[in-house]
Amino acid sequence: MKEVHKKAEVYITVGKVILWKNYEQFGTVDISEKSIHYANDVAENWENGILKEDNEYIIKLTNQ
Secondary structure, X not given: OOOOOEEEXXXXXXXXXXXXXXXXXXXXXXXXXXXXXHHHHXXXXXXXXXXXXXXXXXXXXXXX
């Protein structure tokens, strides 16, 4: 089974968590009305595989 590299970056000033998969941007999660703790949880859950790619709150890139 091929290992999937996942990374997330929190940008609190623009209200987004940017999600990366295999070194390419996968999508974003809007955190504009959320706390920094929520944003960090989103990032951690993505990187650990808890937040799945089909999650309704992920705004996927149009070319996905």
